[in-house]
Structures are given as C-alpha cells and as structure tokens.
Amino acid sequence: MNNLEKKKNIKLLQGNEACAEGALLAGVRFFAGYPITPSSEIAENMAFKLPKIGGKFIQMEDEIASMAAVIGASIAGLKSLTATSGPGMCLKQENLGFAIINEIPCVVVNAQRGGPSTGLPTKPSQGDMMQARWGTHGDHPIIALAPSTVNEILTLTIKAFNLSEKYRIPVILLLDEVIAHMREKVEIPAPEDIEVINRKKPTVPPEEYLPFKPDEDGVPPMANFGEGYRYHITGLIHDHKGLPTSNSQEIDAFIRRLHNKIQKSIKDIIIYQKYSLDDANIALIAYGSVARAAERTVKLAREEGLKVGLLKLLTIWPFCFEEVNKLAQQVDLIIVPEMNLGQMVLEVERAAQGKCRVVPYGRVDGELINPIEILGKIREEIRK
Amino acid sequence: MKTVINNYIREEMFPNMWCPGCGNGIVLGAIIRAIDDLSWDKDKIVAVSGIGCSSRITGYVDFCTMNTTHGRALPFATGIKMANPDLKVIVVMGDGDCSAIGGNHFIHAARRNIDLTAIIINNMIYGMTGGQYSPLTPTGKYGSTAPYGNIDQSFDLVELAIAAGASYVARGTVYNPRQSTSLIKNALDKKGFSVVEIISDCPVSYGKMNKMKSPADMLKWIKDITVSKKVWEGFSPDEKKGKYAIGEFLSKDRPDYTELYEEIIKKAQERGGNK
Numbered sequence: 001m002n003n004l005e006k007k008k009n010i011k012l013l014q015g016n017e018a019c020a021e022g023a024l025l026a027g028v029r030f031f032a033g034y035p036i037t038p039s040s041e042i043a044e045n046m047a048f049k050l051p052k053i054g055g056k057f058i059q060m061e062d063e064i065a066s067m068a069a070v071i072g073a074s075i076a077g078l079k080s081l082t083a084t085s086g087p088g089m090c091l092k093q094e095n096l097g098f099a100i101i102n103e104i105p106c107v108v109v110n111a112q113r114g115g116p117s118t119g120l121p122t123k124p125s126q127g128d129m130m131q132a133r134w135g136t137h138g139d140h141p142i143i144a145l146a147p148s149t150v151n152e153i154l155t156l157t158i159k160a161f162n163l164s165e166k167y168r169i170p171v172i173l174l175l176d177e178v179i180a181h182m183r184e185k186v187e188i189p190a191p192e193d194i195e196v197i198n199r200k201k202p203t204v205p206p207e208e209y210l211p212f213k214p215d216e217d218g219v220p221p222m223a224n225f226g227e228g229y230r231y232h233i234t235g236l237i238h239d240h241k242g243l244p245t246s247n248s249q250e251i252d253a254f255i256r257r258l259h260n261k262i263q264k265s266i267k268d269i270i271i272y273q274k275y276s277l278d279d280a281n282i283a284l285i286a287y288g289s290v291a292r293a294a295e296r297t298v299k300l301a302r303e304e305g306l307k308v309g310l311l312k313l314l315t316i317w318p319f320c321f322e323e324v325n326k327l328a329q330q331v332d333l334i335i336v337p338e339m340n341l342g343q344m345v346l347e348v349e350r351a352a353q354g355k356c357r358v359v360p361y362g363r364v365d366g367e368l369i370n371p372i373e374i375l376g377k378i379r380e381e382i383r384k
Numbered sequence: 385m386k387t388v389i390n391n392y393i394r395e396e397m398f399p400n401m402w403c404p405g406c407g408n409g410i411v412l413g414a415i416i417r418a419i420d421d422l423s424w425d426k427d428k429i430v431a432v433s434g435i436g437c438s439s440r441i442t443g444y445v446d447f448c449t450m451n452t453t454h455g456r457a458l459p460f461a462t463g464i465k466m467a468n469p470d471l472k473v474i475v476v477m478g479d480g481d482c483s484a485i486g487g488n489h490f491i492h493a494a495r496r497n498i499d500l501t502a503i504i505i506n507n508m509i510y511g512m513t514g515g516q517y518s519p520l521t522p523t524g525k526y527g528s529t530a531p532y533g534n535i536d537q538s539f540d541l542v543e544l545a546i547a548a549g550a551s552y553v554a555r556g557t558v559y560n561p562r563q564s565t566s567l568i569k570n571a572l573d574k575k576g577f578s579v580v581e582i583i584s585d586c587p588v589s590y591g592k593m594n595k596m597k598s599p600a601d602m603l604k605w606i607k608d609i610t611v612s613k614k615v616w617e618g619f620s621p622d623e624k625k626g627k628y629a630i631g632e633f634l635s636k637d638r639p640d641y642t643e644l645y646e647e648i649i650k651k652a653q654e655r656g657g658n659k
Contacts (some may be wrong), residue, residue, distance in 0.1 A: 226470065232442065
C-alpha cells in the first residue's frame, strides 16, 4: 500500500486533546500536573492514555512539585510533560530554572489565560510571552513555541519534544484559551511518518563519562540515572563533572555554552510561515490564535487592493531576529496584533532597527482579536 | 586509613564544607554503613537532596545524586521513583528544607506512601544562612531571627509523618550513631514511605546562640533531651516537655504507590478505563 492509498487518520479534536495526542506520538511516558483551567484536559487525557501504553501519570500537590517530578522522571529516562496556565506557570518557574541549568529535556505547556493573578480563568490571553522568555531568574536560554491551530498544536508538541531532547533544554508550548479549547479537524500522522528525536547517550564507559562536557554542538550526551553512569546533578553552577564550581572561567564558559548551544542551531529551532509577503508593503506579525485572525485580515485587505502580508511566528523564543530585520527593510509598516498591551512588538521593534514603522495593536479584554479590527487598524495607520 | 566509607564517597569532594563539630558527617557515615549492610548496587541508588548544609551530602556520595531546589527534593524523587521503580531512592533533607518550604511535599509523599526513604537531619535551625529559626526550633530557643526567643510551636516530625500516612517512622540522634545506622537501615529496607529524623547539632549557629559553644556541649545536650521510646511512654505530660523520644515509632506494611500504579496500568490495559 503506498502513501496515496493509505487511509488518513482524521479526527475532530480539542486543542488540549491534540496536545496529548502529539505528546504520545513524540514518545511521552510521564506526566505530572495539577488541575488548572484552561489546561486540565491535557492532564485528563494523559491520566487515561498513559497507563494504556505502560506510561505513568501522577497528580502532584501543586505545580512546583509537578515540575520537579517531571524533571526527576526525565533524568530517570522517560520523556516527560506537564501542563498548566498562568498562576501555575508562575509556580513552575523555580524548577524550570533547575531543568535549564541541568539541561534536562521536558516540555511545559502553558495554556494562557488572562492575568495578572487569577485574572480571567476561562478567557484567552497572550500575556505570558515575556514570562516564557524571562520567567525564571538568571541569564538563561529557553525555547518557546506557539501554535495557532489545533493541527499545529499536535505537530508543535512533537516538535517541542524533539527540540527538547536534541538540545537538552525545557521547551515551553504556549497555547491560549481559544486554541486550547476549540475543536478542529486534525490529521493524525502515522507513527512511521513522524520524526522522533531522542537524547543522545554517552558512547564512553562510565569511568570516562563527563556528564556536562559538551560535544561540538554544545550539547553534552545524557546518561539516565540507573544506567550505570553515576554522576551528580546540582542547581549550582557546575563543571564538566557536574560538581559545583566557583572558578570564574568555568562559570563564564558554562553560562555562555547554555546560550550558544541554542544560538548555534537557531536555524533548526526557528520556524515561521509567510503569507502573501512577496510583494507586501505592510506586514502583520502574529502568533497563536491571533495569527488566525491576521491571516483572514490579509485576504480582506488584498480584496481592497492593499498589499498586506503576514509573518506567522511558530517559534517565539529564540526570536526570529534576522527574518524580521529583512522584512523591515522590505515593508513600510509592521503591525503586531497581540492579546496583550505590547510584548512581542518590543522584539519586533528591536529587530526592525528603525528601518520601518512598527505599531502595536493590543487587546486585553479577554476577547479574541478579530480580522475586521486588524483591518481597521491597517486603514487607520495608512491614513497617518 | 581506608574504611568501608571510602567505597561510597567521592574522595575528590573532600574535605567537606561542613563546620568543625557539625553532625552532618555522622549522619553521612550512618547512611553509608546502612547501605553497606544491605549490599545495595551503587548503580541503582539515587540520592536526592534539597538546599541547606545537610543537602550537600548528595555531592559526597558515589551514587546517582541530585542536589535539587529548596524543599523540593521529595517531588523530584517521586518523579525518579515513578519513572524507574527499580531504583532505590534516598532523600536527605534539613529541618527547614523538609518541614517549612517542603512541608507540603513531605505530607503528600507520606500520604501517597511512595517507596522513598526520607532522612531529615534536624539541627533545629537554618545553619547555612546564619541561624534563623526553623519550624523545628523549640519554643523559647534563640535564633538570628528570634533574638528575643522563639514563640512558634515546633512540629513533631514523627507525629506528622505517622498522621500523614508513612509506612516507617523513626527518630535517632548523632549522639547515638549506631542506633541511627540501624534505624536508617530498617527505613531503607522498608517498602513505602520511610522517615528517619536524626537530631543533630549545629554548634556554630544553634549552639552559639543557645549557650552551647562547643560541639561537645551540644552532644551532651542532645543526650539530655532525648529518651528511649519506652521511657517516654511512661512520662507524664510535664516530663515530656522539652524532651524527644527516640527509636522506632511505626513499621507497617502497606502497598506503595508505584505498586498501586502497576495495578492501574493493568486495569487500563485490560478494561480501557471509564471514558
């Protein structure tokens, strides 16, 4: 049977269900979480499905503990996932830093709701974009992805696990309440059609293993606990052996390597999509559920003869600096619609380096930004 | 002189960072001797700790070790044990680490009865940060943040662990290292959540602020404030004030969390759950 004859596996899935589906396809075998709207369905799906394939689910006493358990399970060899929303994401920051400094692969979903604090539990927001970048303390790298459709939730969840395993870094998947809860047609790929990346293992015997000595790509091979490689993991800055160091040269090299391993592979990590940008003199830059509206705006604007295009960001962090810089040289105006009062627009401004006008369009009333209002904003800015 | 201890430590990490007279080394010795008695495979032992002087123990032992965040050692250990139940997971915490910032994790690990051994080194003070009072500082004692005496009521970790559902609960002291070794050995050998509190001394912080300047003064004090469980049981409420019972308080058999989860896996694979 060739690919054309193969029956497609198409399902109507909720965003959170698609996330669980994607995680399973990526090889997740452990989930620890704590109930919170609008992410709970991910935990519910995991509780149901993981034991069926011999995986483990545990509901912890809070999100701090969930993050800790996820890291522990990953070190013991299982691909691990947790999911939460704003208030829980705040609690995860402490141990997210531990995962970063010890280069422990894991995926953290944040189904964004309005904030600050308890905020708007059942309404969407994109208010956590900067928290995703800088939420945990210290100078650290991070990878964050933001799907805009239910189908993308599935594919980017797989991508999140792959990046996490490949670069030994926690990956944050930023959903928002709209795409987490909406239902859409999803094509579930066959396992043989999916690329699944697993952490690289040491090739040296235990007595020669240096757990934090990087290969050329900046990423050290990872031995799981229990595999005969006895070593130390600590939240303190550590040397190649994993033991605490206060040597300033080692400290500097360590922090720089954490950043460089991501920078070096930025082309592999950054994904975006372009819509009608070839001849555009006005660009929209959007992500998450707002990118759906922006895509529609492009069609409406084109019907009016306006040369509008869209750059849809799928990787949020690291930011696609080069692509935006190029775009700023091409267009006269960039509008950044987002469900906050201007977060990613700051990065866009930085990348544009004054080469074109950059305008934010924010909404924080718990309602999704619609295509007509973005079009209105375009018209308003043209008149200026 | 090489002893059994040398077979289990990372010699390059020594001398250790503890102050002269600190009880942590005695507990480290007790843990190692208990493990040696059980002849466990070093490759299958994971030692997890949080933050504080006592938590530095994990850096000194030649197992898979993890010095995690403050108070969170138990949830990290829970993830490790769930992921690979064949591993022997030992968690070492200090009194502040376990009972203040990690208090909620402690009661929930006990409630789940997950097969971990929790060893709490109780020096009744935050030693590393300079002697602030902890939830286990006795009422009336002094700390750097209790310059007029501590008005808090302290936890009894033994009672807390029993009430929360642990399978094994014991208390020893650094004055009684042989007893502590055997209590730790029993705890390691027990399926389910095991708790051993070891009363220890911090002459530099606790001692200095509470009129016990030398390590020997502190050890004598520990001797004076502790009585065997049997003697304790005959005490009147007044006699119990300011004293600690030591020995084994609970040892019962109950299925541990990882075993129960294996049942869940069976159920899920046979019946498909209730969805």
